[in-house]
Amino acid sequence: MIVSIVDYGMGNLASVQRALLELGATPVVIDAPEQLRESDRIILPGVGSFGDAMDLLQGRGWVDAIHDQVLQHGKPLLGICLGMQLLAQSGNEGGGDTPGLGLIPGEVIHLSELGCTLRVPHVGWNAITSASQLQPSPLLAGIPDGTDFYFVHSYAFRTQQSLHLLASTDYGIPVAAAVGSGLVFGAQFHPEKSSRAGFRLLKNFLELTSC
Template sequence: MKVAIIDYGMGNLGSVRRALEQLGAEAEIVDTPAQLEDADRIILPGVGSFADGMRHLNRDGWTEALVRLTGEGKPLLGICLGMQLLASEGSEHGGHAGLGLVPGRVVHLETMDCRERIPHVGWNDIHVRHPEGNPSAMLFDGIQDGTDFYFVHSFAYQAERASDVLAQVQYGIPVTAAVGRGHVMGTQFHPEKSSRAGFRILKNFLEFEAC
């Protein structure tokens, strides 16, 4: 199993690669879109702003490659900022178009009337939703309600379709913890930093059977 981890200048790459290698995958950090062609799976990690993330993806040809390859059925997992970039648009530093792979909008937690401390940093338990008919729900196979994962974020994903929300976290208000549509998935939390449960998420992604 060959997994390409995209290096687009926004990322927490080493810990993701080490986690995948511990799970037996051949994990490679790639810095050109052409290197995605022969990968079995793609991971889009990231920390930082939506605006900067999309600027890097657009500038270096990643956007076109990701839209094409996911359109051909190649599984993709976005992590933290990488999940947010799956959305149609983000409001950080003005309005910016996203990849549009899981339609929705990324907004600041304050605009959602969140009264908790921002950024949201630390371990929180999630609620797994198991949306019927969504193949990407298997990302949470073996994960119980109330399992803790590690979060670091100030912005939140508002999916257009409730069936695209795989999990939520309660942070004063319900906040999207994971999204998925078909073979495109994303986690707001960091699975590579979330101990055994996070490794189970990555294992499930590796074992996902694309349609």
Template sequence: MKVAIINYGIGNLGSVQRSVEEIGADAYIANHPSMLYDANRIILPGVGAFSEGITRLEEGGWADSLRDLVSNHQKPIMGICLGMQLLASTGEEGGQFSGLGFIPGSVVKLDAIGCTLKIPHVGWNSVHKVQEDFLLKEIPDESDFYFVHSYGMVVEHRHHLLATVSYGCDIAAIVRHKNIFGCQFHPEKSSKAGRKLLKNFMEYVPC
């Protein structure tokens, strides 16, 4: 299993690579879009603002390659933290920007969703399953994962929402549309439950 971790300049690459290697996959850092084509799985990490993230993906040629591989060839992808947000249709951080458009929805500040607690949302929180999915196999409901974010995704279609986290309101924690997965938390920093989620993603077989 070859896993490409996208290096577009704003990702927590080392810890993601180590976590993937610990579950037995062959993880490598992809420094150019051409390096994605030999991979069985793609991980899009990210830390920072939506505006900078999508600009780097578009200007670096990543966006075009991802749209080809993910949409046309159904290659499985997982977005982590900002990487999940970039899967959406639009984002409001740093202005109004179009995202990759893989999962219909928008990324807005947490208080616009209804959050009344301190922003950013930082720390361990329980994740509540909204529906069963292969990605969540053998992960108990209300398992704890580690979050760091000020914005969240509001999905357009409820069936794309796999799990939520409660932080003054319900926030999308895990999303999925066919071969496209996203988690708002950091699985690579989330101990046993995070490793299991990554393992499930590696074992997912596209229909």
């Protein structure tokens, strides 16, 4: 299975690549949008500013290519950290609203705007809780509530609809930890840095068939 890791200039690529190799996938770091055609799965990592990331994605032709491969060809996509936030319709980092990829309805705002009074950025291990006790997302299969994952972020994804919230974490307030719509998923935490639980989530992503 070929897993394309999108290199648009703002991602922690090596650790994601190593994790996928350990899981038996064939991770390929790609730096040209047309290379997405060869992928079976797509991972969009990200570290840094929402606005800067969208400028790079738009300027290098990634936006249309991602939309084509995900929406027209049905390829599963996982956004990690900033990569999850980029799935939203907009983000207000740096002032003003910057359009996102628009793959999951919602907006990205500063933790303080959500009412968080704890230290920002939020850095460290936090437990997640599935948003649905009846039918947890296949992305979270085998991951019990209370499992810790490693977070590093100052902004958070606020979904428009509750059905797109897959899991949350408590950082003084409820914060989206994972989101999803169809075969598009996002993890605010870093699964590649989250030990066995993180590897289980990546394994679940690799094994997705339908949602």
